[in-house]
Structure formats: structure tokens, C-alpha cells
Amino acid sequence: MEQRKLGPDLTVSALGLGCMGMSEFYGEGDDAESLNVIHRALDLGVTFIDTADMYGVGHNEELVGRALKGRRDSVILATKFGHMRAPTGERLGINGRPDYVRKACDASLQRLGVERIDLYYQHRVDPNVPIEDTVGEMSRLVEEGKIGFLGLSEAGPQTIRRAHATWPIAALQTEYSLWSRDPEADILPTLRELGIGFVPYSPLGRGFLTGRFPTREAIPEDDYRRTAPRFAEGNIEKNRQLLRTVEGVAERHAARPSQVALAWVLAQGEDIVPIPGTKRMKYLEENTDSVNVTLSADDLAELSETFAPGKVSGERYGEASLKMVGL
Structure with missing residues (x-):
């Protein structure tokens, strides 16, 4: 698979694998199948694996750790800290205090069963802790060999600048897809000015851009999307009408809508590495094959115009979650 760089020094596959849904949020998971999916991803040339300590309250890191036994050297492993949760799953808030950073890192290393995390993200910015304090402690973990590179998630331009001035930031992870174009205004220009890579999560619009959810009734009862504004009645x-353009482009290329949506993200720059998540082999293989879909300039323009900022109905998060992004 094509390789791309996050920042000047971190080389990864052009497409990563997000593992969140294997443990939580998108219905019940199957550990055996998830392990097979991760192994197949590695076989297909995916070298960039993404998890977080809050996914499944630690379960996801343990699962990824099991999957990487014997194959650790071929993987760039990314995880995150900052979302505190009780063992029962209760959300306890955001924490960016230096003592918590260190505690969270050590716990992740233990769950993953590794000696070093290649890319360590602050999952959400803690508005009560100066970003210089949080990143300062992260940098000390780099110096101690526990972390390779630093990342931020859903941070705003000024926070990115302050963090990068404290210690080089390799990557920013934020939602970005045809139906989440907000980063194009201020985030992407800031990243490119500073030489920071961009890792879009939910590049398939939480699965909507695959065409699998034509109606609200198609969403399983225990699925997070039942509460997401863009999936509301x-x-x-209205969003389904926009999707017709994706389906039309896909038909012209004898491809799946998901592959067209991912090909559009990949075409937005060599510094962009999307991490579509899946727990199913079929979707993994479809997603991975998107690197072979080449969209024409006309295709890209048609898709970009259809999904221009402001045309998608509904916010990407509920009110409470929106307050935690862009800080």
C-alpha cells in the first residue's frame, strides 16, 4: 500500500484502521472476528492501527494488544488519553493534568502489552489545564522512550499552535469526510503551515456514506447513531438525497459508495491519512481497496459541490459533545 507521512518523520500506510467499533458504540462486537479483521488489515498492508483507552473502558486496547502479538514491529500503534471513565463506563470528564497524562500512558502500555506507543494523542483538550502543561508532560514521556510522537484530537488552531511550540506535534485527529468539511476553513491551513499531518476519523460519515442506512429504521437499536443528529428523522x-451523488460516481467507477467517499478524502492531500473503522471483514476489504479508486477532477468537483459546507442536515454531534471540540 502507498505510504504517507504524518509530520516530517512518521511514515504510515495511506489508510489506517480505526478499532473503536470493535468494543463499543456501534452494537455488539465479536473479539474473535475483530482479531481476524486486524490481522487481515496487516496482511493487506495497513500499518497504522488506532485505538484509545476509553473505547470499551480499556477493552479495545487489550484487544489490539492481543492482535499485535508477534507482529508489533510492522505496526504504527496509536492510542489516546483524556476521556476519564469509571469501570462501569460512566463518563467522568476530560483530564489533561500532567500527573494524569503519565498515569494514563502507563495504563495504556500495560493493556496494550507494549513498551512504546508510537503516536499518543490527547483525545480532547482540557480547558482547565494549559496545553503547554499537558504537552510538556507528554514530551517527557517521549524523552523516556514511552512515546514516539505526539498528537492532538479535535483541537482548535490556537491550541495546535501553542502545543506545537511546546513540542513538535506529528498529527491532528479530527472528524473529516464529505459530510464533515469544517476542518478545511482553519484547521487544515494551520496544519499545513506547521507541517503537521492530518488523520480524519469517521471518513465514512459514521457509516452513512456507505449507503447502508437509507432510513433511521435501518440503524440497530443499540447503535450510537440512533442518537446522532444527522441520523435523526x-x-x-435530506442527507440521503446528497448521497445519490456518491452512488452515481460509484456506479461510473464500478466501485462501492464507501470506496468513493474514502477516495475523495485521500485525494484532498498527501498529508491526510484517514482511519475508517470496521469490525467486519467485508467492509475492511472494501475500504482497503479504495486506494485503487482514482477519481477524476470532475468527480471530485461534483462530490465537493454536492457536500459543500452547510448542505448537510444536522450537527455532527449532540450539544454536549460539540462543546468539547475545537478548543
Whole structure:
């Protein structure tokens, strides 16, 4: 698979694998199948694996750690800290205090069963702790060999600048797809000015851009998307009209809508490495094959115009979650 760089020194596959849904949020998981999916991803040339300590309250890191036994050297492993959760799953808030950074890192290393985390993200910015304090402690973990590179997630431009001035930031992870174009205004220009890579999560619009959810009723009862504004009644029908453009482009290329959506993200720059998540082999293989879909300038323009900022109905998060992004 094509390789791309996050920042000047971190080389990864052009497409990564997000593992969140294997443990939580998108219905019940199957550990055996998830392990097979991760192994297959590595076989297909995916070298960039993404997890976080809050996914499944530690379960996801343990699962990824099991999957990488015997194959650790071929993987760039990314995880995150900052979302505190009780053992029962209760959300306890955001924590960026230096003592917590160190405690969280050590716990992740233990769950993953590794000696070093290649890319360590602050999952959300703690508005009560100066970013210089958080990143300062992260940098000390780099110097101690526990972390390779630093990342931020859902941080705003000024926070990115302050963090990068404290210690080089290799990557920013933020939601970005055809139906989440906000980073194009201020985030991407800031990253490119500073030489920071961009890792879009949910590049398939939480699965909507695959075409698998034509109606709200198609979403399983225990699925997070049941509560997401863009999947709400009234919004999902309007967004479904936009999806017809993706399906039309896919038909012209004898491809899946998901592959077109990912190919569009990949075409937005060599510094962009999307991490579509899946727990199913079929979707993994479809997603991975998107690197072979080449969209024309006309295709890209048509997709970009259809999904221009402001045309998607509904916010990407509920009110509470929106307050934690862009800080």
C-alpha cells in the first residue's frame, strides 16, 4: 500500500484502521472476528492501527494488544488519553493534568502489552489545564522512550499552535469526510503551515456514506447513531438525497459508495491519512481497496459541490459533545 507521512518523520500506510467499533458504540462486537479483521488489515498492508483507552473502558486496547502479538514491529500503534471513565463506563470528564497524562500512558502500555506507543494523542483538550502543561508532560514521556510522537484530537488552531511550540506535534485527529468539511476553513491551513499531518476519523460519515442506512429504521437499536443528529428523522432523509451523488460516481467507477467517499478524502492531500473503522471483514476489504479508486477532477468537483459546507442536515454531534471540540 502507498505510504504517507504524518509530520516530517512518521511514515504510515495511506489508510489506517480505526478499532473503536470493535468494543463499543456501534452494537455488539465479536473479539474473535475483530482479531481476524486486524490481522487481515496487516496482511493487506495497513500499518497504522488506532485505538484509545476509553473505547470499551480499556477493552479495545487489550484487544489490539492481543492482535499485535508477534507482529508489533510492522505496526504504527496509536492510542489516546483524556476521556476519564469509571469501570462501569460512566463518563467522568476530560483530564489533561500532567500527573494524569503519565498515569494514563502507563495504563495504556500495560493493556496494550507494549513498551512504546508510537503516536499518543490527547483525545480532547482540557480547558482547565494549559496545553503547554499537558504537552510538556507528554514530551517527557517521549524523552523516556514511552512515546514516539505526539498528537492532538479535535483541537482548535490556537491550541495546535501553542502545543506545537511546546513540542513538535506529528498529527491532528479530527472528524473529516464529505459530510464533515469544517476542518478545511482553519484547521487544515494551520496544519499545513506547521507541517503537521492530518488523520480524519469517521471518513465514512459514521457509516452513512456507505449507503447502508437509507432510513433511521435501518440503524440497530443499540447503535450510537440512533442518537446522532444527522441520523435523526427529518435530517437523514435530506442527507440521503446528497448521497445519490456518491452512488452515481460509484456506479461510473464500478466501485462501492464507501470506496468513493474514502477516495475523495485521500485525494484532498498527501498529508491526510484517514482511519475508517470496521469490525467486519467485508467492509475492511472494501475500504482497503479504495486506494485503487482514482477519481477524476470532475468527480471530485461534483462530490465537493454536492457536500459543500452547510448542505448537510444536522450537527455532527449532540450539544454536549460539540462543546468539547475545537478548543
